[in-house]
Amino acid sequence: MLEYSDGLPLAVVEAKRSRRDPAAGFEQVKRYAALLDVPFAYTTNGTKTLEIDSCTGLTTEITEFPAPEDLWTRYCATRGLNEDFQTALASAPFNHNVRNWDNTPKEPRYYQRNAINRAVQAIAQGERRVLLVLATGTGKTLVASQIVAKLWNASWPGDRRPRVLYLADRNILVDQPKDDYFERMFGEAVHKLTRGVALTSRNIYFALYQSLTRGGDAEDLYQQFDRDFFDVIVVDECHRGSATEGSQWREVLDHFHSAIQLGLTATPISKRDADTYGYFGDPIYEYTLAQGIQDGFLAPYRVRNVRLDLDLFGWRPSEGQLDMYGREIPDELYGPREFERIVAVLDRTDAAARYLTEYLHKTNRMAKTIVFCQTKDHALRMVQALHNANADLVRQYGNSYVCRITSDDGDAGRERLGEFRDDSTQIPTIAVTARLLSTGVDIPTVRNIVIFRVIRSMPEFKQTIGRGTRLSPETDKYAFDIIDFVEATRLFYDPDFDGPPIRRLRDETDDEGNIVTTIAEDLTDPDPDPDSDAAAEPEPEYEEQDRGGLPPTIVTDPDEIDDIRAQGSTYYVDDVPVTVFGTAMYVTETDGSGTRLRLVSIEQYIRGRLRELDLSPHQLLTQWAQTESRKELRDRLDEFGITPADLGELTGRPDADTIDLLIYIGWDLPVLSRSERALRFKLRHRNFLESFADDAREVLDRVLEQYSTRGAEELDVQALRSPAYADLGTVVELASRFGGGAGLRSAIDALGVQLYEAS
Missing domain, CATH: 1.10.150 (DNA polymerase; domain 1)
Incomplete structure (x- = not known):
């Protein structure tokens, strides 16, 4: 790769042996150039060299490589960088103050470098709204910090440093980038805004929307800043509150309308009143979950669909049946969509807790696990059920083995979250939440994502499973499992699962047929749930400043909890037997294009991998028989993510040899026990x-x-x-x-x- 300056590649070279025709690398180097986002590619055998210019479409045989300045001039012309400020900004260096665990500089990966350079060049060209779409776990914070670093290191107009505002709606989305990246890069230039008087002597500000807008009778904090005070605003998780037209949070962005606004998200949305694309425009760079898994930067996952009989067949109260608090339950047939919102069947939560406990017994009882429940009260009952199902570990670790982390848990919940994120301890092991942990919480050690809340929103689904996609090599976490009780993973089967939402633009006309307005219709959720959280304001954060000055609501007295439930609108029902009706196991793999993920059954997946081995059953047995060749075959199975435990569970024959189970699945031959x-x-x-x-x-x-x-x-x-x-x-x-x-x-x-x- 030919770099003009730190982190700015201009071209890629494929070198072939001198006896080979350089044309053999033609398609290969074109793929590299597209991957690395460079306009020039060269394939050479040392004697003959071909130049491929993607901007002109010409392939030319050249006698020598262009000089760096010549190639830089051509590069700037292709990217529309014509002025000194533009070229200086594009070629500005990275900041290397953020270090890895071994004290080496934390260098951007290839796709992060692409996103950084694309954003900086768009800003240099005068773009005021810039959108980057990067899958959860791919390092949006590093991208944002290095974009700011390039702006910082260039000569900003007016011979001063740029003034930057980093906006988010949760403390963890503000504190983690501030502490781990920006303060290490920019030191005392960084400041976090809280309620009070606006401080104008710093350059890089961090703030919650809630801090800027909840001023009561006083002037909102954001209004104390001049409209043109900030040069750049970084909008983290820009698919959330700020995406909604007319919202209080959108007013902040509108106030600083003249600033360059950089939107970061893994899940852009496109709805009638909340359109990420409508505000920021089309993304200038995208990096998908499928690409991250294929590149080895994100963890692949398996899915266990678990069906409870109550969810499958529904539940209907008997005539005049009363709930636990003496209220008559309306005579309706209730299913997963109504459970916990209208009717809470206590045994349903107990059955899920028992299944999860049995699963952890089979795998690893100390594996970090997040359980997503329907409501905060549902989360509390899940904690109680898991305590009862894991009494031995609760006795050993106290109440720390399982914990609830919701906005109602105040400082105690925030401390638990800090402990849960700490990769040096296994306690707490299971975190139970409603929605609080679905966005922006970086917990690489999470091995199990349990979905027990109905999800119909594609962005919420992607954010939820994204809690497990981060790799953690230091703790040997290279994959994770999704346990789905509510068929949320049906969204995997949406052909656009790993792409941006489909949008349909509908023109509305007046009586004379003139177009009055154009409306973006959302096609990803044809049957929206009116009570879905997807359209609601994000769950509030812990700190008092985010709750309008009110202290967190923490109720621990069982009698008081019963009083609150009795006054609520949900009917609570006990003594309804619930059992696991069935389970199915799936894995993810990329489709033929290599850019989208799809779910396939474990059986389909194993048959596909066996075909890749290109061995007959007899050849497999022969290779398995010898110690050394058996080890080689085991290594291949490990690469495929196929384990003896999975094979035993899948076939119901844990007493059989791994090789016999493989042959049974691949060729349907009889199984022998060991x-x-x-x-x-x-x-x-x-x-x-x-x-x-x-x-x-x-x-x-x-x-x-x-x-x-x-x-x-x-x-x-x-x-x-x-x-x-x-x-x-x-x-x-x-x-x-x-x-x-x-x-x-x-x-x-x-x-x-x-x-x-x-x-």
């Missing part, structure tokens, strides 16, 4: 066992016993170090029964080969 395979081996290959001395055969018999119990990992010399062989002696002593280590390895390998012949 003990059946071991018995067949003893019957068919008795001569093999009898060829060893009694003391050596004792070891092989123990290996077969362990194989029957635990699986193919026992067919390895290293397994003889386990306590199961302690009564027979050390590995060295066991090897002596076979004439040494080579004899032991040879005997176990031969046993494996003949074991897998016994099909």
Whole structure:
């Protein structure tokens, strides 16, 4: 890659061996150029060089590479950078003060660099509204901070530093970028605005909309600033409150209308009264969830659809039935859409808590998990149900194993959130919320996302699952699971799941047929829920300044909770038996284009991966039989994300060998249990066992016993170090029964080969 200045690539070069025709790299280098967002590409074998200019469409054979200044001049012409200020801004360097854990500079990834350069060049060209769409977990904060750094490092008009306002609607969306990025980059130039008198002596300001607009009878804080005070406004999560026309938060942006406004979001929206595109325009750069997973920057995920019988068949009260508080329940058939909003069936929450607990028992009880519930009260009951289902861990860790984090939990909830985000501790393990954790909370260690609230909004769905997409290599988290009780993951099947919302523009005309106005209609939610949170104001934050000065509402007395519930509009019902009706497992994979994600069943996925191996059942068995080749095959299965536990659960045969389950799924051949395979081996290959001395055969018999119990990992010399062989002696002593280590390895390998012949 040919860089003109720090982080500003102009061209990419594909170098072929001298004996090859450089034309062999033609399509390859064009793909690289598109990926790296550069207009010039070169393919060469050292003697012959082809230049591909995407702006002119010409491919030319050249005798030498252009000089840097020549290529820079051509680059500026293609990007419309004609003035000194524009070129200086485009070529300004990054800020390297933010460091990684090993003290190396935190360098932008290729797509972040693309987004930064696109935004800076748009600003240089005079664009006043700029939109970047980057999938959750791809580092929008780093992008925003480096955009500001380039503006800071360039010569801003008026020979001063630019004045920047970073806007969001939750404290965590303000404090994390301020503390982790901007203060490290710009030091004392950074200031967070709270209620009071406007401070005008800094350059980079952070603020909540709530702090700027909730002034009571006094003048709103934002109005204390001149309309042209800020040069740039960064609008984080710009699909939220500020996207709505006529909202109080939109008034802030309108007040600073002359400022450059940079919108950042993973989920733009397009509705009649809230249109991200209508305000900011089309995005100048997009990076999707599918691209992030394919590139290895985001965690892939599996989906478990869990159906409760009550949700599947619905529930209807008997005639005149009263709820727990003596109120007659209206005679209707209730389903998932009504549960928790109109009728709360307590056993439904208990059944979900039991399933989640069983799942964690099978996987990892200390895996960080977020449970999204319908309401704050529903979240409280889920915490109680999980406490009851995990009494042993609650006794061990107190009430910290499971916690509720909602806006009603005040400072205590905020402290719990800080503890939950801390990757150095496993406690709290399960965080239960309604909507508070669905946006902007960076928790890379989350391994399970549990959806127990009805979601019909595509932006809310993407934001919710986005809580798990961050990788955490330091804690060995490279994937995550979604447990869906309410069919929210049906949105995966929307062909536009990983693209921007579809918009349809409808013209309204007067009686004479003249177009009066054009309205953007939202096509992603054809049956909107009138009570959906998607159109509501975001859930308020913790601090008093965000709640109009009112203290947080925290109710802990059970009698007081019952009083509040009895006065509410939701009917509470107990003693309705609820069971898990069925489960289905899915994984995500990219489609043929490689740009969109789709859900496929585990069976479909495994069959596809087996086809990639291009091995027959017999060849698979042969490769599985030998220790070294079995390890290679295991490594391939790990790459595919296929685990023995998943295969056992999927087929209902945890007693079978991994290889037998693969062959069953791939070719529908009969399944042998491990003990059946071991018995067949003893019957068919008795001569093999009898060829060893009694003391050596004792070891092989123990290996077969362990194989029957635990699986193919026992067919390895290293397994003889386990306590199961302690009564027979050390590995060295066991090897002596076979004439040494080579004899032991040879005997176990031969046993494996003949074991897998016994099909």
